Amino acid sequence: MKILAIVGSFRKGGNTDLITDRILEGARSQGAHTEKVFIDDLKIASCQGCMECRKEGVCHQQDDVSALVKKIEAADGVIFGSPIYGNYITGQAKMLLDRLMGVINKTVFVPGTGPTKVTRLETKPRNVVILMTIGADRPECADDPLKLLRRMLGSFTNGGTVEEFIAAGLIDQGQVAMDVPALTDIARRLHRTPNPEEEALAMKSRNEEILGKAFQTGVKLTKF
Ligand SMILES: Cc1cc2nc3c(=O)[nH]c(=O)nc-3n(C[C@H](O)[C@H](O)[C@H](O)COP(=O)(O)O)c2cc1C
Numbered sequence: 565m566k567i568l569a570i571v572g573s574f575r576k577g578g579n580t581d582l583i584t585d586r587i588l589e590g591a592r593s594q595g596a597h598t599e600k601v602f603i604d605d606l607k608i609a610s611c612q613g614c615m616e617c618r619k620e621g622v623c624h625q626q627d628d629v630s631a632l633v634k635k636i637e638a639a640d641g642v643i644f645g646s647p648i649y650g651n652y653i654t655g656q657a658k659m660l661l662d663r664l665m666g667v668i669n670k671t672v673f674v675p676g677t678g679p680t681k682v683t684r685l686e687t688k689p690r691n692v693v694i695l696m697t698i699g700a701d702r703p704e705c706a707d708d709p710l711k712l713l714r715r716m717l718g719s720f721t722n723g724g725t726v727e728e729f730i731a732a733g734l735i736d737q738g739q740v741a742m743d744v745p746a747l748t749d750i751a752r753r754l755h756r757t758p759n760p761e762e763e764a765l766a767m768k769s770r771n772e773e774i775l776g777k778a779f780q781t782g783v784k785l786t787k788f
Contacts, residue, residue, distance in 0.1 A: 565591075565594075565595065565596040565597065565640045565641070565786055566596065566597050566598075566599070566638055567588060567591045567596045567597070567598045567599070567640065567642075567643070567786070568598075568599050568601065568635050568636060568638075568641070568642050568643070569584045569587070569588055569598065569600040569642075569643040570601050570603060570632070570636075570643065570644050570645070570660075571584055571600060571601065571602045571603065571645050572603050572647070572653055572654045572656055572660070573602075573604075573645065573647050573654065573697070574604050574654070575647075575737050576602065577737060577738050578647070578697075578737050578738060579697040579731065579734040579738065579739055579740045580645045580646065580647050580695060580697045581602075582738060582740050582741050582775075583645070583729070583731055583740060583774065583775070584600060584643055584695060586775050586778035586779050586782065587643055587693060587695070587729075587778045587779070587781050587785065588600060588643075588782055589779060589782060590778065590779040590780060590781060590782020590783040590784075590785070591641065591782040591783070591785050591786050592782075593779075594782075594783055594786040594787075595786070596640075596641070596785075596786050599635070601632065601635070603654075603656045603657060603660050604656055606627075606629075606632065607627045607628045608627055608628055608629055608656070608659060608660055608663060609625050609627050609663075610659050610662065610663075611659070611663050611665075612625070615666070616666075617665070617666030617667050618666045618670075621666065621667050621670070622667070623663060623666070625663075629660070629663045629667070632660075633664065633667055633668065633685075636668070636685065636720070637685045637686055640688075640689075640690055640691070640786075640788075641690060641691045641692070641724075641785040641786065642690060642691075642692050642693070642717065642720075643692075643693040643695060643785070644657075644692070644693070644695065644713065644717055645693075645694075645695035645697070646695070646696060646697075646709070647696070647697045647698070647699075648696055648697065648698045648699070648705050648706055648709070651705055651708055652708055652709050653696075653709045653713075661712070661716060664716075665716070667684065668683060668684055668685055668716075668719070668720060669682050669683055669684060669716070669719055670682040670683075670684060682719065683719050683720040683722070685720045687722045689722045689723045689788055690720055690721050690722065690724045691724040691725045691726075691727070691784075691785050691786075691787075691788070692717045692718065692720075692724065692725070692727070693727045693728075693729055693785060694713045694714070694726065694727070694728050695729045695731070696709065696710070696728075696729070696730050696731070697731045697732075697734050697740075698730065698731065698733070698734065699733075699734065699735040700732065700733070701732050702732055703730045703732045705732070706728075706730050710728065714726060714728075724788065725784075727781055727784065727785075729778065729781055731774050733767075733770070735750070735754060736750055736754075740774055740775065741771065741775070742768075742771070743768075744761075744764050744765060745764075747763075747764035747767045747768055747771075748760045748761055748763075748764040750764075750767070751764050751767065
C-alpha cells in the first residue's frame with residue numbers, strides 16, 4: 565500500500581509538516597509505504613490558462629507536475645496538507661491545484677455538486693486526508709478551501725473516504741510538538757494571558773490530542 569503526502573507549507577518542521585509526519589507514522593504502523601512531497605521543493609509553473617488539458621488531460625508545460633500526477637495515480641491514500649493563509653490554502657498549494665484540475669478531471673468543479681465522477685486517474689479506491697493548519701483558534705477559517713478540496717480530491721476516491729483534519733490555534737513553527745516552557749512563552753507573548761503556565765499545560769494537552777488523532781488518521785488511511 566502506498567500513501568502519498570503533499571505538503572503545501574513553506575515551513576519544514578512546521579505544524580503541517582509535523583502533523584503529516586504523524587499521519588504517515590500511523591500509516592507505516594500498518595505496513596504502508598509512505599512518501600512526503602513538499603510542493604515548495606518541486607518545479608511547478610503556474611497554469612497559463614490555455615485550456616489544452618481539458619481535451620485529453622495533458623498539460624504541455626514541462627515541469628514536475630506530470631511526475632506528481634503519476635504518484636497520485638499510483639497511491640492508495642493521499643494526504644493534502646496546507647496551512648491557512650488569508651483564509652485559504654497557500655499560494656503554492658492553489659497553484660498546484662490549478663495545474664491539476666484539467667489533468668485529473670474531465671470537467672471543472674461546480675459549487676453545490678458533490679464529488680464528481682469524472683476522474684481521468686485510474687478508478688481504484690483511494691482514501692484522502694485533507695489537512696488544514698490554522699493560526700487562529702477557529703476551525704471555520706478552513707471552510708472556504710474545504711469547498712474546493714472536497715470536490716477536487718473527492719473526485720478520485722472511487723468509494724474511498726475523505727477525512728478532514730483541521731488543527732486550529734497553531735501559530736509558531738513546530739508549535740504542535742513544543743514542550744511546556746516553549747508553549748508558556750507563546751501564551752505570554754501571543755495570548756497575553758494572566759496565567760501563561762496554566763494555558764501552556766492546556767495547549768500541550770490539546771497538541772497531544774492532535775498528534776494522537778493524526779496517528780489514528782494514518783491508521784485509518786490504510787483501511788478499505
Ligand atoms: C502569510 C500568512 C497568512 C496567514 N493567514 C492566516 C489566516 O488567515 N488565518 C489564520 O488563522 N492563520 C493564518 N496564518 C497562520 C498559519 O495558518 C499558521 O501559522 C499555521 O500553523 C502555519 O502552518 P505551518 O507551520 O505548517 O507553516 C497565516 C500565516 C502566514 C505566514
